Amino acid sequence: MAIVAQHTKFSKVAWPVLAWAVGLLFFFPIFFMVMTSFKTDADAVKPEFLFRFTPTLENYTNMTNNYDYWRFATNSVITSVTATLFTLFVAVPCAYAMAFNPSRGTKDILMWMLSTKMLPAAAVLYPMIFMAKSLGIYDTKFLIVMVLSLINLPIAVWMLFTYFKDIPKDIIEAGQMDGLNTWGEVREILIPLAWGGIASTALLVFIFCWNEAYWTVRLTTIDAATLSKLIEGNRAPEGLFFGRLSAVSTAAVGPIVVLGWFCQKQLVQGLTFGAVK
Amino acid sequence: MANRTIPRLLQTPAIVLLLFWMLVPLSMTLFFSFIRYVLASTNRPEWTSPSISNWRGFGNYQYVWNQDSFWLAIHNSLLIVCSILFLTVILGVAIAILINRTFPGRGIVRVLLISPFFVMPAVNAVLWINMLLDPVLGLQGTAVAGANDLVALLRDAPVVGSFFSLWPQFEPISFRATQTSAYAVIMMVTWQWTPFAVLILMTSLQSEDQQQKEAAILDGASRWSQFRFLTLPHLARPIAIVVMIQAIFHLSLYAEIEIVSRGNGNKNLPYYIGELVNNNIGAASATGIFAVILANIVAIFLLRMLGKTLME
Numbered sequence: 001m002a003i004v005a006q007h008t009k010f011s012k013v014a015w016p017v018l019a020w021a022v023g024l025l026f027f028f029p030i031f032f033m034v035m036t037s038f039k040t041d042a043d044a045v046k047p048e049f050l051f052r053f054t055p056t057l058e059n060y061t062n063m064t065n066n067y068d069y070w071r072f073a074t075n076s077v078i079t080s081v082t083a084t085l086f087t088l089f090v091a092v093p094c095a096y097a098m099a100f101n102p103s104r105g106t107k108d109i110l111m112w113m114l115s116t117k118m119l120p121a122a123a124v125l126y127p128m129i130f131m132a133k134s135l136g137i138y139d140t141k142f143l144i145v146m147v148l149s150l151i152n153l154p155i156a157v158w159m160l161f162t163y164f165k166d167i168p169k170d171i172i173e174a175g176q177m178d179g180l181n182t183w184g185e186v187r188e189i190l191i192p193l194a195w196g197g198i199a200s201t202a203l204l205v206f207i208f209c210w211n212e213a214y215w216t217v218r219l220t221t222i223d224a225a226t227l228s229k230l231i232e233g234n235r236a237p238e239g240l241f242f243g244r245l246s247a248v249s250t251a252a253v254g255p256i257v258v259l260g261w262f263c264q265k266q267l268v269q270g271l272t273f274g275a276v277k
Numbered sequence: 278m279a280n281r282t283i284p285r286l287l288q289t290p291a292i293v294l295l296l297f298w299m300l301v302p303l304s305m306t307l308f309f310s311f312i313r314y315v316l317a318s319t320n321r322p323e324w325t326s327p328s329i330s331n332w333r334g335f336g337n338y339q340y341v342w343n344q345d346s347f348w349l350a351i352h353n354s355l356l357i358v359c360s361i362l363f364l365t366v367i368l369g370v371a372i373a374i375l376i377n378r379t380f381p382g383r384g385i386v387r388v389l390l391i392s393p394f395f396v397m398p399a400v401n402a403v404l405w406i407n408m409l410l411d412p413v414l415g416l417q418g419t420a421v422a423g424a425n426d427l428v429a430l431l432r433d434a435p436v437v438g439s440f441f442s443l444w445p446q447f448e449p450i451s452f453r454a455t456q457t458s459a460y461a462v463i464m465m466v467t468w469q470w471t472p473f474a475v476l477i478l479m480t481s482l483q484s485e486d487q488q489q490k491e492a493a494i495l496d497g498a499s500r501w502s503q504f505r506f507l508t509l510p511h512l513a514r515p516i517a518i519v520v521m522i523q524a525i526f527h528l529s530l531y532a533e534i535e536i537v538s539r540g541n542g543n544k545n546l547p548y549y550i551g552e553l554v555n556n557n558i559g560a561a562s563a564t565g566i567f568a569v570i571l572a573n574i575v576a577i578f579l580l581r582m583l584g585k586t587l588m589e
Contacts, residue, residue, distance in 0.1 A: 016380035022372055023386035029468065030392055032416065033404050045414040047422060094291035097284035109292065111580055116299045118576040120529050122547035123565030124302035126309065126554050131302070150298040157291060182283050211397040213532035218551070228532065231399040235407070235536045242408055249400040260395035261388050268480045271522060276477050276515050 030257070037246035044242035059247035066244050069251060072230040076252075079141050079216075079226060080209035083148035087205050090149070091156035092198065096190060098157075099164035100172055110161065113154040121151075121214050132219060141224045144216060148209045156205050159270045163197030164190070200266030203259060210256050227252040303569070310337050310562035317556060327558075337563035347564065350549035354571075357462055357545060358527045362520050364467045369474025369519065370512065374504075376475070377482045394472040402536035405465040412449035421449040455542035462533045462543050470527075474519045481515040482508070514582075521579040528572055546571070 036044050038055040063069040098106050128147070132138040167190070175189050191198070213228040220229055231252060234245065260267075268276055313324045313331040324331055341347050376386055393401075409416045424447050431441040452461035485508065493503050531547050534540055540548045546568050553561035 015375070015378060016382070019375050019378075019380055019386050020382065022375060023389040026468070026472065027389040027392055029404055029409060030396065032408060033400075036408055047419040050419060090290045090294065093287035097287035101281075101284035103281075103284070109288070113291075113295055115576060115580060116295050118525050118572050118579075119299065119303065120547065120565070120568040120572045122529060122531070122550040123568045124306055125550060125565070126558050126561055127302035127305035129554070130305070150294060153291060153295060182287075207395060211395070213398045214529065214547075217399075217532065217535075228397055228399045231397070231403055232532060232536060235403050242414070245403065246408065249403060253396045253400050256397070257392050257395045260391065264387070264391055264476060265480075267394075268477055271473065272477060272515075272518050276481055276518060 030253075033246050034250050036242055037250045039243045039246075041241050041243040044246070059244045060251070062244065063248055063251065066241075067230060067234060067248050069230070069248055072225055072227050073251070075141065075144075075224055076210060076226040076228075079144045079148060079224070080206055082141075083145045083152070083209045084202055084206045086145060087149045087152050087156045088198065088202055091153055091160055091201075093186075095157050095160035095164055096186060098161055099167070100169065110158065113157055117151070117154045125218060128215075128219065138219065139221045139223050139225075143219055144224050144226070147215045147219065148212060151212070151215070152205045152208050155208070155270060156201055159201045159204065159266075160194075160197060162269055163194050163201070167193050197266075200263050201270065203263045204266060204270045207256055207260060207263075306562045306565045308562075309558050310566050311335075312559060313337075314558040314562075315556055316558065333559060337559040338566075341560050341563045341567070346544070346549065347567075350544050350546050350564075351571075353459060353543055354528060354545040357459055357466075357530065357543065358524055360463045361466050361470065361527055362523055364463070365471045365474045365523065366516055366519065368467070368471045369478050370516070372471070372475045373478035373482055374508070377479055390475060391472045393469050394476075396469060398469070398532040399536065401465050401469050402462075402533040405468070406452060406461060406537050410452045410461060410464075412451045418449050421447045453538045453541070455538075458538035458542040461537050462530065465533060465537075466527065466530065470523060473523070477515050477519055478512055481512060485511050517582065518579075521575060521582070524575045525572065525579070528568070528575070 035051075037059055038057070039049060039053050040056055040058060043049040043053050059066075098110065129138065132143050137143045171189055171193070172185055175185050180188060211228070212226075213232065216226045216228045217232050220226070231249060234241075234248070309327060311333060312327060312329065313321075313333045313336075314327050315321075315324050318324050372390065376383060376390070380386075396404075407415060412418050412421075428441055428444050428447075432438050434441070450457055452458060490503060490507055493507060498506075528545075529547050530545060531551070534543050534545060534548045537543060540552065544552075546564065550561050550564050550568065553564060
């Protein structure tokens with residue numbers, strides 16, 4: 001009651017209006033990009049066509065000719081999906097062991113894993129180029145998959161650990177009584193119970209892989225170049241190509257933004273390593 | 278027996294991989310930072326291969342330390358990181374409180390607000406510097422031209438005309454210039470990361486003790502003192518986490534710097550290293566070690582805080 005009484009008539013109207021205004025303001029740049037992607041390059045820079053224009057799909061249909069979009073998109077999909085699967089393949093057993101059979105060192109190992117995430121990428125840039133070139137894997141998808149997996153492994157282990165930790169141990173013990181081995185425990189108990197946690201970890205890792213811009217730009221030239229590299233290499237000076245640039249940008253971020261909407265909640269746990277719930 | 282072996286076995290791949298990732302490249306950087314090592318040199322071809330016989334001791338560190346551009350890069354790194362932190366925390370708290378109340382369409386507003394966070398950094402930078410901030414062809418150019426037209430129109434208006442005729446022409450700002458490019462980066466990253474702060478602070482607000490708040494209202498506490506003495510202390514921890522996580526991410530900003538102005542006026546530490554890597558590996562490595570030290574100062578605080586709550 002007291003809470004309700006505090007809301008004056010004014011704030012009842014002004015509050016939602018303000019909230020909507022802020023929401024729309026933050027979304028505006030994305031809206032503007034999507035809108036520009038439906039203008040021709042010539043119209044995109046003319047003020048008289050700012051909001052009134054004849055929409056065209058030409059920028060999207062020409063994406064392959066203009067930018068070779070699908071080759072970069074294919075690379076992004078292959079590297080991100082493979083890296084996500086590989087990360088989970090390594091992280092799930094690790095987090096499982098840490099959550100259900102913690103030893104005295106578990107906490108320290110988790111902390112150490114997180115600390116690898118804080119290593120500034122630029123500090124090890126040259127050694128990475130050097131090693132990749134001497135091993136002959138520079139500009140290969142294999143290299144990008146490995147790097148993406150390694151930079152996301154700590155986050156995946158942490159996220160999965162915080163999910164697994166919440167599963168009651170009794171259930172696992174009951175499974176052991178029934179004669180399940182470790183693999184059986186994972187398959188019969190852990191995966192069904194932690195399915196949501198595993199899925200959202202996968203989603204988050206995938207988003208991070210997709211958006212990664214440092215290593216994918218610095219360790220590729222042509223063969224393994226991803227969408228980040230494509231956009232970075234086509235930053236259209238002097239606005240000649242705003243329309244087509246917007247189209248390729250929209251195509252690059254659209255799927256991920258939509259995916260992101262579905263994992264807002266998990267994002268908090270994943271990004272704060274379980275410290276804010 | 279088997280009880281201990283299997284868990285260890287399961288953890289091994291992750292630990293080995295990360296150990297490799299942590300130790301091998303970093304020890305190479307450390308080694309390179311103590312030798313003379315350049316990629317191309319006609320006078321001293323012996324420096325072009327990494328060898329212990331080119332030992333330089335702390336020479337690379339000394340060289341980097343005495344470069345003005347190194348200090349400029351540190352200055353830019355800190356300016357960019359601190360400005361973004363300041364803006365995202367203030368905006369984050371305000372917006373989190375704003376949308377913590379129920380109102381029609383709250384779910385949609387949340388979705389709109391969080392969206393910028395998922396935009397890839399390269400697209401973020403291209404979008405802002407071209408379509409939005411370009412002084413002539415971007416939205417900024419259009420808006421400034423529109424404002425000038427409006428003022429010109431009002432100059433001929435009856436009563437207020439004499440007032441508007443005193444107004445100067447508005448000049449659009451070029452955000453690719455040396456003086457302004459850092460602000461362009463700050464702006465676009467703030468846009469992208471404010472949603473992150475909002476998301477975390479909002480999650481934390483939902484666990485705020487409502488009974489305590491109601492008691493405070495019954496006692497006649499003002500809105501401000503409720504915020505100051507109940508909400509803000511409750512948010513202290515999540516704010517600290519937001520600050521530290523962002524600090525770690527933003528210390529390594531790269532794509533935005535590259536796209537906005539290729540380091541002109543906003544060159545931060547990673548970008549400076551990226552330039553040195555084109556030839557002077559020794560100096561690049563020494564700068565890298567400085568960057569590690571800087572990141573560690575932040576990391577220690579974060580790990581301490583997370584460590585406390587880890588096993589709860």
